[in-house]
Amino acid sequence: MAGYLSESDFVMVEEGFSTADLLEELTLGASQATTGEVAAFFVADLGAIVRKHFCFLKRLPRVRPFYAVKCNSSPGVLKVLAELGLGFSCANKAEMELVQHIGVPASKIIYSSPCKQIAQIKYAAKNGVRLLSFDNEMELEKVVKSHPSAKMVLCIATNDSHSLSHLSFKFGASLKSCRHLLENAKKSQVDVVGVSFHIGSDCPDPKAYSQSIADARLVFEMGAELGHRMQILDLGGGFPGVEGAKVRFEEISSVINSALDLYFPEGCGVDILAKLGRYYVTSAFTLAVSIISKKEVFLDQPGREEENGPTPKTIVYYLHDGVYGSFNSVLFDNTCPTPMLQKKPSSEQPLYSSSLWGPAAEGCDCIAEGLRLPQLHVGDWLVFENMGAYTVGMGSLLGGTQACRITYAMSRVTWEALRGQLLPAEQDDDAEGVCKPLSCGWEITDTLCVGPVCTPASIM
Ligand SMILES: Cc1ncc(COP(=O)(O)O)c(C=O)c1O
Numbered sequence: 001m002a003g004y005l006s007e008s009d010f011v012m013v014e015e016g017f018s019t020a021d022l023l024e025e026l027t028l029g030a031s032q033a034t035t036g037e038v039a040a041f042f043v044a045d046l047g048a049i050v051r052k053h054f055c056f057l058k059r060l061p062r063v064r065p066f067y068a069v070k071c072n073s074s075p076g077v078l079k080v081l082a083e084l085g086l087g088f089s090c091a092n093k094a095e096m097e098l099v100q101h102i103g104v105p106a107s108k109i110i111y112s113s114p115c116k117q118i119a120q121i122k123y124a125a126k127n128g129v130r131l132l133s134f135d136n137e138m139e140l141e142k143v144v145k146s147h148p149s150a151k152m153v154l155c156i157a158t159n160d161s162h163s164l165s166h167l168s169f170k171f172g173a174s175l176k177s178c179r180h181l182l183e184n185a186k187k188s189q190v191d192v193v194g195v196s197f198h199i200g201s202d203c204p205d206p207k208a209y210s211q212s213i214a215d216a217r218l219v220f221e222m223g224a225e226l227g228h229r230m231q232i233l234d235l236g237g238g239f240p241g242v243e244g245a246k247v248r249f250e251e252i253s254s255v256i257n258s259a260l261d262l263y264f265p266e267g268c269g270v271d272i273l274a275k276l277g278r279y280y281v282t283s284a285f286t287l288a289v290s291i292i293s294k295k296e297v298f299l300d301q302p303g304r305e306e307e308n309g310p311t312p313k314t315i316v317y318y319l320h321d322g323v324y325g326s327f328n329s330v331l332f333d334n335t336c337p338t339p340m341l342q343k344k345p346s347s348e349q350p351l352y353s354s355s356l357w358g359p360a361a362e363g364c365d366c367i368a369e370g371l372r373l374p375q376l377h378v379g380d381w382l383v384f385e386n387m388g389a390y391t392v393g394m395g396s397l398l399g400g401t402q403a404c405r406i407t408y409a410m411s412r413v414t415w416e417a418l419r420g421q422l423l424p425a426e427q428d429d430d431a432e433g434v435c436k437p438l439s440c441g442w443e444i445t446d447t448l449c450v451g452p453v454c455t456p457a458s459i460m
Helices: 019-032 046-059 075-083 093-101 118-126 137-146 175-187 207-225 249-263 278-284 328-333 412-421 438-448
Strands: 011-013 040-045 063-068 087-090 109-111 131-134 151-155 191-196 232-234 271-276 285-298 313-319 352-357 366-373 381-384 405-411
Touching (some): 011 019, 011 412, 019 040, 019 381, 019 405, 040 046, 046 063, 046 075, 046 249, 046 405, 046 412, 063 075, 075 087, 075 093, 075 278, 093 109, 093 118, 109 118, 131 137, 137 175, 151 175, 175 191, 175 207, 271 278, 278 285, 405 412
Parallel strands (some): 011 405, 040 405, 063 087, 087 109, 109 131, 131 151, 232 271, 313 352
Antiparallel strands (some): 040 285, 285 313, 352 366
């Protein structure tokens, strides 16, 4: 193994015990503790990340995955992905420092923000990070002055009008402007080595990938004509993180494979990358949060007669964490978190209109509204699945800190499989001084692709 992740980094989940059991144990422990200090925490199933990786390699064997650190920069995630051999896509200095701190070499880092501070470009230069993105002339000028040996990837705009998040408004050069940018780069002696794009998140139309791959081919040709050695195609992110997404990963990957065969056929000498965030981490994280306060709000309607029965009410629950903490994805990623209850309600229990709010004393800290829940109490725990993306470690982007504890877990079978895949050279007679190629990893997918280990105790 490469040694990024060790057994001390996670709880080994033995046969007959699931991460759901672990979550229950932790909430019970927290409820019984007299200090009341732990009122929200994550359980992260690192095995889910390993399974996602092998599924990726199986479906997109020509694509080398990088991980978009901004999506979840918690140490367990970074270590397991480094162990799996991924490269890292960093948006700023803080993210580059994080991955370098765990021992990832600079050659596996892309500084992928097209808008960069000069001081941070200098940091990349000093620390050996050579692959950088750009989409405008200003960025080129900065790189010429601060990092002349950088290799640049031109980020092109996509048609992301159908996606949940629209990145092309902010990032990406139009096709019309590409020739001019490539000419300027040539004049300034900056090497442009490839093209990247990001189709946005939750895109309902996988053809957006094939359109962008076709666009990238055009830009490759322009670059080659002007004397640039174009050799990297970066497909960006946006791959779904949960089962039941509008478009399934299988569908997206088959569209991508066909487009690659057409525009970048095998043997064309182009290194194909993707920078995935949510795909790897969303389903791996489960958040448990306790209720710290509640109140009933009566929905008085003017002119309403007393005889019409009891006044309708809604119950407002205040949770220990809100949209400025672990529910950040509500603001950042437009998610609608749906809680599950740890204690399964009986079918006779009446349900009430309810809403969930974070602890901040202002009106934007709303986690979810319009829910139908049984009567809950202060100290009860709510469990939220699929909480791995844009929830943890957003401090590097938003200037805040994240205090919510994370307990990492992995089943022994996944750990053994992970270790088996990355046997060091001296233990492997066939490997000549190198680790076994990771791309063979998908062969164990079928054994690992049993349902998620973290199944909630009860589902509303
Ligand atoms: C340039 C870039 N690449 C990759 C990603 C990861 O996206 P996702 O989490 O949708 O895979 C992002 C996210 O915003 C991004 O900005």
